Structures are given as C-alpha cells and as structure tokens.
Amino acid sequence: xxxxxxxxxxxxxGANRIVPTISIPYPLGDPATTQEDQWKLRYHRTKVAxxxxxxxxxxxxxxxx
Numbered sequence: 001x002x003x004x005x006x007x008x009x010x011x012x013x014g015a016n017r018i019v020p021t022i023s024i025p026y027p028l029g030d031p032a033t034t035q036e037d038q039w040k041l042r043y044h045r046t047k048v049a050x051x052x053x054x055x056x057x058x059x060x061x062x063x064x065x
Contacts, residue, residue, distance in 0.1 A: 001017040001049065001052055002015035003019045003020075003028075003045070004018065004019075004020070004027070005022065006024075016057065016061070017063065019045065019048050019052055029041060044065065048065050
C-alpha cells in the first residue's frame, strides 16, 4: 500500500493499493487551512488508507478519497 500524490509513479513501481495525498511537501495536510481542518483531512485520508488495507483486491487499485 502506498499513500502518494504521484499516482503514475506508484503504478509504475507496482504499488497494489494507492491512496492519493495532497501534495509532495504536505502529503496529509494543507498549512493554509486551520488546524482543525488539517486534522479532519488527515483523519479522513488515514481512514481511507486503513480501509484500503482491509479491502480484497485482485489488481492495482487507486482508492477514492
């Protein structure tokens, strides 16, 4: 499983479960938002990643966030 913002790279290296992130310097946050909004964003992305790990897949899958 990989969390990243460069989906084509993750596909090329063979990641089987891919969860999109926000940006390269701040993959799970956005410093332009409030601390509360950042927490919600991180919580949501982490939840999607955990659900991705628990999901049976048969091919590379990019999970929607």
